[in-house]
Amino acid sequence: MTASVNEAANRAPSQSQSEDQSQSENQSSSTGTWATERTQATTALVAATRSLMHAAATTDLPVDDLATARRAIESVTAELSARARDRVLRIPFDLPAQVRAAGPEAEWNTYALNPFGIPVRVTFDDETSRGSFVPGALHEGPPDSLHGGWSAHLMDCMLGGLVQATGARAVTATLELSYRHRVPLDSEVSMEATITRRDGRKIFAEGWIEHDGVRCVEATALFIRVDGISVDGVAS
């Protein structure tokens, strides 16, 4: 796979890019072709839903307009629920590894298929992962600051995604965070993760969230390999 093929197929739109969904290329993996018409369309729907979540939580329209909007949303929800799966669409287990193999320019766009997770564009370089995103109003904890739970989510994804990208089937056993400075909203933060040590089934990793050159959050984690353990719906 080339970086360009991967980038095209794995491109998840940000909130402002939700209309840009002309991609129809398929992405092959050892677990099958995953970037089907359905995953492409779901990616666009999920991006639009994220924008809706932001708009719903921040709108300052008159109260009567809110009831009208709510009815419209309820109508779409009923339409979508008419035929539903139990789970969100899953990415192939080896997608991060494919992106890593495609080189440091290739991007893994996390949470393209699940509006609840924070979407991050992740790149891999050997045993390091890098990513960035702009926390917004939906991620607020302390006033004008990122909620610490979202920081943990981001660090688990950066560190865990890196471990997964190296080909290891592993789960997080411990994740420890130091919140050194608040992470401001509406401004890009960068993240990095690196594998520091391996010891049998154990993989140790560390990472951080940085804003404007200041390391705001530091994380260390232990992952335990679970190779060979069969999990329904997950390639072993």
Ligand SMILES: CCCCC/C=C\C/C=C\C/C=C\C/C=C\CCCC(=O)SCCNC(=O)CCNC(=O)[C@H](O)C(C)(C)COP(=O)(O)OP(=O)(O)OC[C@H]1O[C@@H](n2cnc3c(N)ncnc32)[C@H](O)[C@@H]1OP(=O)(O)O
């Ligand atoms: C299940 C497979 C899933 C794989 C992932 C698949 C697909 C993912 C696809 C897409 C995902 C998209 C994005 C991915 C991004 C991020 C990834 C997020 C990762 C997570 O978000 S994942 C969820 C949270 N995570 C859990 O849900 C784990 C629950 N838990 C367990 O499943 C067990 O607890 C386990 C397996 C951890 C251990 O159980 P076990 O029985 O296999 O291990 P055992 O007892 O033999 O220990 C062996 C050695 O590890 C040491 N050890 C064990 N646990 C320790 C601990 N907590 N602290 C310190 N040391 C520990 C022992 O002390 C011993 O050390 P020693 O050998 O030196 O004595």
